[in-house]
Amino acid sequence: MYETLVKALRSLPSDAKEAIVNHSFIAPVFLKALGFKPEECFPQYPTGKGADAVDYALRHNTDDDIFLHTKSHPYILLELKGRDKDLSEGSASYTSTVKQLKGYLLAPNCKTVQWGIITNSDYIQLFKKHGKVIYPASLCLKITPDNVGAIVEDIKQKIENISRALTVAIYNNKGGVGKTTTTVNLAAVLTLHGRKTLIVDFDPNQQDLTNSLGIKPAKESLYSCLEDKNNRVNLNDLINPYIFKFKNLNKEFKFDIITADDKLFEEREDKLYQIFKLHRFRQVLNNFKNKYDYILIDSCPNWRFFSQSAIYACDVVLIPAKHNNIFSLKNAAVAIRKFIPEIQRIRKDGSPIALPIFFNGEKITEAQRITAHYGIDSIIEQARKDRDNKFDLLPYFYPRFTNATKDRYIFDLPSYAHIANTAFERIPAAYKYKIAYDYYINLAKEYFLQ
Amino acid sequence: MSNLSDIGNLMLLYINEIKPNEGTNTPKFLITATAKTLSSLGGRNWVPLIVKEIGEDRYEVIGNSFIYAVAEEAGLEKVWCIIADSSEETAKLTKVLSREETPKINLSTATRDEIKDALQYLIEKPNSVLKSVKLLVATNRIDEAPRQYWQNFEPITKLKCGITKGKKINALKEVFYLIPQPMPDVIKDPTILNTLPTAELKKMAKKRSKVGYSKKKKNDLVELLSQ
Numbered sequence: 001m002y003e004t005l006v007k008a009l010r011s012l013p014s015d016a017k018e019a020i021v022n023h024s025f026i027a028p029v030f031l032k033a034l035g036f037k038p039e040e041c042f043p044q045y046p047t048g049k050g051a052d053a054v055d056y057a058l059r060h061n062t063d064d065d066i067f068l069h070t071k072s073h074p075y076i077l078l079e080l081k082g083r084d085k086d087l088s089e090g091s092a093s094y095t096s097t098v099k100q101l102k103g104y105l106l107a108p109n110c111k112t113v114q115w116g117i118i119t120n121s122d123y124i125q126l127f128k129k130h131g132k133v134i135y136p137a138s139l140c141l142k143i144t145p146d147n148v149g150a151i152v153e154d155i156k157q158k159i160e161n162i163s164r165a166l167t168v169a170i171y172n173n174k175g176g177v178g179k180t181t182t183t184v185n186l187a188a189v190l191t192l193h194g195r196k197t198l199i200v201d202f203d204p205n206q207q208d209l210t211n212s213l214g215i216k217p218a219k220e221s222l223y224s225c226l227e228d229k230n231n232r233v234n235l236n237d238l239i240n241p242y243i244f245k246f247k248n249l250n251k252e253f254k255f256d257i258i259t260a261d262d263k264l265f266e267e268r269e270d271k272l273y274q275i276f277k278l279h280r281f282r283q284v285l286n287n288f289k290n291k292y293d294y295i296l297i298d299s300c301p302n303w304r305f306f307s308q309s310a311i312y313a314c315d316v317v318l319i320p321a322k323h324n325n326i327f328s329l330k331n332a333a334v335a336i337r338k339f340i341p342e343i344q345r346i347r348k349d350g351s352p353i354a355l356p357i358f359f360n361g362e363k364i365t366e367a368q369r370i371t372a373h374y375g376i377d378s379i380i381e382q383a384r385k386d387r388d389n390k391f392d393l394l395p396y397f398y399p400r401f402t403n404a405t406k407d408r409y410i411f412d413l414p415s416y417a418h419i420a421n422t423a424f425e426r427i428p429a430a431y432k433y434k435i436a437y438d439y440y441i442n443l444a445k446e447y448f449l450q
Numbered sequence: 451m452s453n454l455s456d457i458g459n460l461m462l463l464y465i466n467e468i469k470p471n472e473g474t475n476t477p478k479f480l481i482t483a484t485a486k487t488l489s490s491l492g493g494r495n496w497v498p499l500i501v502k503e504i505g506e507d508r509y510e511v512i513g514n515s516f517i518y519a520v521a522e523e524a525g526l527e528k529v530w531c532i533i534a535d536s537s538e539e540t541a542k543l544t545k546v547l548s549r550e551e552t553p554k555i556n557l558s559t560a561t562r563d564e565i566k567d568a569l570q571y572l573i574e575k576p577n578s579v580l581k582s583v584k585l586l587v588a589t590n591r592i593d594e595a596p597r598q599y600w601q602n603f604e605p606i607t608k609l610k611c612g613i614t615k616g617k618k619i620n621a622l623k624e625v626f627y628l629i630p631q632p633m634p635d636v637i638k639d640p641t642i643l644n645t646l647p648t649a650e651l652k653k654m655a656k657k658r659s660k661v662g663y664s665k666k667k668k669n670d671l672v673e674l675l676s677q
Contacts (some may be wrong), residue, residue, distance in 0.1 A: 028575055414586065438590040445562050
């Protein structure tokens with residue numbers, strides 16, 4: 001089936017420039033193999049940001065909507081390079097090409113895009129876009145005549161199976177940085193903006209989330225669900241709805257919660273590793289992927305069974321930190337350069353990735369900000385110089401930093417006394433106080449909503 | 451462009467042939483100290499003046515006015531200049547590029563991120579009148595308001611985000627402008643309806659021949675009209 005693909009690949013010169021790769025590989029065979037007809041591929045698609053144009057935008061036609069004519073609602077973007085550019089992961093041109101693709105994916109005309117591909121016919125990588133979040137959906141793979149069929153088949157399968165939800169683990173292995181408050185209020189504002197949201201309280205030691213919203217345990221326990229591989233458990237029985245009624249508007253908002261049960265808590269750690277594989281929790285969550293827009297996992301502050309399972313199950317990790325707590329910053333760095341890559345190595349699809357950290361719920365004076373920057377600078381420097389595990393932490397701490405601007409911007413969620421107090425009232429602060437709503441919707445828009 | 455045109459060229463021009471235009475408001479110290487540095491380090495202005503041609507051997511500064519002031523102070527007879535074209539656009543662009551004018555963004559269509567960055571710029575300026583404004587609150591309330599229809603900035607004062615009439619609202623004009631869309635004939639967007647007075651909503655309901663509006667409260671009216 002993929003013979004033409006193999007043939008075209010074999011006939012490409014090893015130093016083929018972009019135009020040649022396009023002319024003899026991408027345009028005639030590759031796009032077709034992905035399942036796109038010529039009138040479903042728009043070359044040099046204008047992204048709407050300045051004069052930027054991406055090499056290809058793709059979308060399947062519907063009855064009266066030919067993509068080549070209407071140019072509306074692109075679904076996939078493809079950025080092409082020549083073989084003279086090295087696209088192996090970590091190379092300079094790889095980094096700049098990924099950055100270029102991300103810029104296109106977030107451009108005004110590309111809001112409907114769900115996937116991005118970079119390739120030079122030597123290497124290929126698939127990215128998934130969900131709102132503002134872009135994360136790898138495959139490793140950066142070396143293409144050979146032997147595996148090209150399998151790679152294309154894999155990409156095709158991924159892009160044809162639409163998974164609706166973005167799974168976010170809220171994690172910092174330092175406690176007390178406001179993970180639970182962040183999770184609850186993020187769910188609250190996403191729900192207000194019409195996004196269907198599921199929270200998983202995956203911190204059975206504390207069960208803060210469950211308690212803070214006054215939720216009673218559901219009919220089925222997460223334990224039995226993790227244990228059950230024969231679909232005996234009705235997954236809907238696992239879910240607890242949290243309903244909030246705005247009396248003055250006469251409107252209801254609802255998000256769902258899966259609570260951790262006592263049985264998980266009571267089980268000894270070493271026993272848990274014996275009964276459950278790390279990927280088991282991800283398998284359970286996959287059943288919910290098409291029912292929600294966001295799945296938020298409130299994970300516990302350590303690096304053991306529960307947090308490992310949570311990171312394994314998620315697409316991206318959101319890391320709250322405190323500017324005045326150097327340990328929360330150091331721990332964030334450890335999570336980014338050690339724990340998350342550990343899981344990436346087992347998952348083999350390039351994910352999960354960490355989102356840039358943010359400062360949670362403190363007032364920051366100018367002097368404190370400088371101290372925090374000083375601390376972060378040295379953490380970054382240390383990781384860069386580490387001989388055993390050299391790592392560039394810069395984009396995770398200072399996402400806007402470039403050599404030209406040296407911008408040390410970190411998103412900060414200011415303090416607001418009522419946010420902490422609402423835990424007693426069993427209502428997310430974002431529902432009760434307008435300012436809390438303003439704060440958390442900013443967090444949601446900064447990271448997730450486009 | 452013909453080869454005889456000087457546009458785009460770097461040229462060494464007599465300073466007395468150049469009209470300084472509006473000049474610069476840079477503090478005296480910076481001008482005299484820079485002039486001294488210029489004289490002691492070779493006397494060539496490596497950062498050029500940007501001028502346009504306004505007649506035979508006559509030019510006018512359109513950007514880097516600071517350099518003109520320094521050259522004058524240092525007593526240079528000739529200065530290095532780049533000749534730009536004489537269009538309005540080029541003059542405007544050069545002013546923005548040489549940071550003599552703050553660029554503005556269209557608040558009717560700006561994204562939330564653009565609004566946030568612009569407000570942060572205003573709030574963090576030295577002696578800002580907006581110092582007490584909470585960045586995230588103002589950003590979100592402006593972002594979520596029906597700003598595509600705003601004719602002026604006045605509706606911002608009703609958002610309760612600390613930006614009040616007078617000095618504060620005027621400060622916004624430094625970075626924002628508006629190109630409003632016309633209000634649609636039939637408004638169904640609840641966020642816009644909510645900004646209108648109840649009497650106005652009742653008039654609308656009458657016009658759209660809705661039934662039973664007269665005793666309804668504002669929230670119910672909004673719901674009725676948004677259907």
